[in-house]
Amino acid sequence: xxxxTSENPKCTLCKNVHSIISxxxxxxxxxxDSKKDxxxxxxxxxxxxxxxxxxxxxxxxxxxxKLSKLGKDGKEQIVRFAKAGDIIGYRSLxxxxxxxxxxxxxxxxxxxxxxxxxxxxxxxxxxxxxLNMIQLLxxxxxxxxxxLIDVAQKSVRERIAExxxxxxxxxGYKEDKKTIDLGITRSEIADLAGTTTETTIRTLSQFSxxxxxxxxxxxxxxxxxxxxxxxxxxxx
Amino acid sequence: xxxxTSENPKCTLCKNVHSIISxxxxxxxxxxDSKKDxxxxxxxxxxxxxxxxxxxxxxxxxxxxKLSKLGKDGKEQIVRFAKAGDIIGYRSLxxxxxxxxxxxxxxxxxxxxxxxxxxxxxxxxxxxxxLNMIQLLxxxxxxxxxxLIDVAQKSVRERIAExxxxxxxxxGYKEDKKTIDLGITRSEIADLAGTTTETTIRTLSQFSxxxxxxxxxxxxxxxxxxxxxxxxxxxx
DNA sequence: CGTCAGCTTGATTACTTTCAATTGTTGTGG
DNA sequence: CCACAACAATTGAAAGTAATCAAGCTGACG
Numbered sequence: 001x002x003x004x005t006s007e008n009p010k011c012t013l014c015k016n017v018h019s020i021i022s023x024x025x026x027x028x029x030x031x032x033d034s035k036k037d038x039x040x041x042x043x044x045x046x047x048x049x050x051x052x053x054x055x056x057x058x059x060x061x062x063x064x065x066k067l068s069k070l071g072k073d074g075k076e077q078i079v080r081f082a083k084a085g086d087i088i089g090y091r092s093l094x095x096x097x098x099x100x101x102x103x104x105x106x107x108x109x110x111x112x113x114x115x116x117x118x119x120x121x122x123x124x125x126x127x128x129x130x131l132n133m134i135q136l137l138x139x140x141x142x143x144x145x146x147x148l149i150d151v152a153q154k155s156v157r158e159r160i161a162e163x164x165x166x167x168x169x170x171x172g173y174k175e176d177k178k179t180i181d182l183g184i185t186r187s188e189i190a191d192l193a194g195t196t197t198e199t200t201i202r203t204l205s206q207f208s209x210x211x212x213x214x215x216x217x218x219x220x221x222x223x224x225x226x227x228x229x230x231x232x233x234x235x236x
Numbered sequence: 237x238x239x240x241t242s243e244n245p246k247c248t249l250c251k252n253v254h255s256i257i258s259x260x261x262x263x264x265x266x267x268x269d270s271k272k273d274x275x276x277x278x279x280x281x282x283x284x285x286x287x288x289x290x291x292x293x294x295x296x297x298x299x300x301x302k303l304s305k306l307g308k309d310g311k312e313q314i315v316r317f318a319k320a321g322d323i324i325g326y327r328s329l330x331x332x333x334x335x336x337x338x339x340x341x342x343x344x345x346x347x348x349x350x351x352x353x354x355x356x357x358x359x360x361x362x363x364x365x366x367l368n369m370i371q372l373l374x375x376x377x378x379x380x381x382x383x384l385i386d387v388a389q390k391s392v393r394e395r396i397a398e399x400x401x402x403x404x405x406x407x408g409y410k411e412d413k414k415t416i417d418l419g420i421t422r423s424e425i426a427d428l429a430g431t432t433t434e435t436t437i438r439t440l441s442q443f444s445x446x447x448x449x450x451x452x453x454x455x456x457x458x459x460x461x462x463x464x465x466x467x468x469x470x471x472x
Numbered sequence: 473c474g475t476c477a478g479c480t481t482g483a484t485t486a487c488t489t490t491c492a493a494t495t496g497t498t499g500t501g502g
Numbered sequence: 503c504c505a506c507a508a509c510a511a512t513t514g515a516a517a518g519t520a521a522t523c524a525a526g527c528t529g530a531c532g
Contacts, residue, residue: 069381071389072469079381095374100381130366137373138331144380145305145315145336152387152430153307156520186479194388199520201480217529218478233308392488422511432489437512453497454510 001045004038009061009110011036016085020136021059023128035118039111041065043183047088047103047111054092054099057119060084063109064171064182067101068191078192079144081106081170090133091140093119107183151194154233159193160203162232164213166192168222180220207231237281240274245297245346247272252321256372257295259364271354275347277301279419283324283339283347290328290335293355296320299345300407300418303337304427314428315380317342317406326369327376329355343419387430390469395429396439398468400449402428404458416456443467 011021011029021029038061041047047058050069060082067080067088079101082088092099093116123130150162164180171182190200204220207213212228214221222228247257247265257265274297277283283294286305296318303316303324315337318324328335329352359366386398400416407418426436440456443449448464450457458464 069385071385073389075389077385077388079384091374091377095371095378097374097378100378124363127360127363127366130363130370134366134370134373135331137370137377138327138333141327141373141377141380142331142333142336144377144384148315148380148384148387149305149307149313151384152313153309153311185477196521197478198480198522202520205480421509433511434490434513435488438488441512 001042002040004040004110008038009112011112014061016061019059019085020087020129020132023132024122024126028122028126031122032112032114032118035115037113039113041105041109041111043105043108045105047105048099049102050098050100052099054089054097055116056113057087057089057093057116058103059087059112059114061110061112063105063111064107065103065105065109066188067103069101076191077194078188079147080140083171090119091137094133094137106188156193156195156199157203157206158231158233159195160189160200161207161212161228162234163189163193164220164222165225165229165232165234168225168228173222176221178221178223180222183218185218237278238276240276240346244274245348247348250297252297255295255321256323256365256368259368260358260362264358264362267358268348268350268354272348272350275349277341277345277347279341279344281341283341284335285338286334286336288335290325290333291352292349293323293325293329293352294339295323295348295350297346297348299341299347300343301339301341301345302424303339305337312427313430314424315383316376319407326355327373330369330373342424392429392431392435393439393442394467394469395431396425396436397443397448397464398470399425399429400456400458401461401465401468401470404461404464409458412457414457414459416458419454421454 011024011032012026014021014029016022021032024032036059041063047065048054062084064081064083065088066078067082068076068078070076082103088103089099091097123133150159154162167180167182167184171180173179174181186200186204187197189204190197193200204213204215207228208215210227212222212224212231214223247260247268248262250257250265252258257268260268272295277299283301284290298320300317300319301324302314303318304312304314306312318339324339325335327333359369386395390398403416403418403420407416409415410417422436422440423433425440426433429436440449440451443464444451446463448458448460448467450459
């Protein structure tokens with residue numbers, strides 16, 4: 001983690017149109033610019049840990065990260081991802097809880113840190129922002145409940161296929177239009193699908209044998225997206 | 237489902253102090269009273285189905301119900317419960333989605349149905365209510381993510397123990413201070429824990445053999461709550 | 473060029489589901 | 503109030519699935 005001292009990303013100029021803050025006016029953005037702080041986080045760094053008191057909200061300007069929780073025996077479960085334009089930390093901040101997940105950087109990220117007070121003031125003064133937060137939470141809740149039913153009822157094979165579909169929908173492909181645009185380890189895929197590293201490896205090579213995907217080291221190349229969706233047995 | 241025509245529960249007189257609407261003033265409550273409609277739902281009746289368009293918000297005056305989703309093969313997964321003082325349907329209404337779960341009555345319930353427009357107007361005019369909604373969603377999201385990690389990582393034995401703990405915390409005991417105050421079938425416990433009816437039955441009789449609980453027909457009598465919590469392997 | 477983390481494969485074990493058959497309980501109409 | 507139908511609970515045996523344990527491999531990086 002390193003503070004950005006020159007060429008800071010400016011909220012007033014931010015191009016992340018899908019960001020939750022897209023509803024803010026110029027004055028509000030100027031307020032944020034005057035209060036926020038910008039950092040570069042490297043792969044593997046921890047932005048916050050579960051249990052920590054929630055002091056800030058984090059706006060991802062670029063990069064990719066995972067939100068995960070630890071199970072009793074220390075096994076990690078990925079509950080959500082975040083990428084450019086997303087904010088994280090709002091759940092805890094809004095309900096005044098400690099963070100209940102760990103935020104860990106998967107690919108180097110530029111992150112704007114907005115103090116709790118600044119963000120709360122914005123919410124209080126901008127009705128539209130609070131509605132946006134409500135919608136964001138609703139969406140998160142919906143997908144968490146869907147994720148729950150998937151993990152509870154699907155086979156490992158289906159869950160791994162679905163995890164890949166999720167990654168594709170979220171991060172898309174690299175320039176070649178077929179390699180999933182995210183550096184992710186087998187063990188992280190296991191943490192997302194709720195299984196073990198070994199089983200993940202075996203299942204991925206099955207998929208590879210079936211010509212659904214191709215594995216080239218860490219790269220996952222999608223050869224038959226439809227078959228992948230079919231294998232995932234997705235309802236919506 | 238039968239309309240209540242006399243002695244309707246009145247929002248202005250409602251004693252459910254923990255209800256989300258507890259922040260409303262007398263005028264707002266009067267507005268609701270003039271717009272809402274009251275029904276008695278019998279055990280087994282469906283209040284809404286997943287996929288239905290969200291027309292209303294439902295305020296539980298008395299009774300108990302489950303929110304569940306159907307998996308691909310038709311197996312039910314219970315995602316949440318609701319009881320007196322709770323409201324349901326807000327998730328879909330707030331994000332303008334169809335309902336994504338089924339609401340099914342477990343014990344006869346009196347339910348006030350508030351039209352979408354009325355509720356939305358309240359939210360727009362009462363900043364405190366919108367904050368309450370945010371907190372409610374945050375809480376739901378937190379517990380959904382916890383439920384997810386439990387289902388993903390715990391053994392069936394742990395999950396069933398945890399399900400019982402959840403039921404006790406949510407519904408408490410009957411007058412005898414030891415019988416769980418909820419009529420629930422083995423198959424519903426299975427739907428909550430994410431397992432099969434048979435395994436649930438076997439595990440419950442294990443617990444019974446270990447003197448953790450006692451089974452008397454449908455009644456579940458808790459004999460050693462601490463041991464149950466220990467068996468559940470609960471982190472928070 | 474050595475080391476460490478991540479990846480891979482095989483064999484074994486344990487847990488859970490599935491299928492099938494039986495018994496028990498409850499609510500309803502005659 | 504009884505008989506029956508429908509649903510819920512129970513038990514056993516067999517089959518599958520995925521986790522665990524153990525060991526060797528590979529590739530990236532200082």
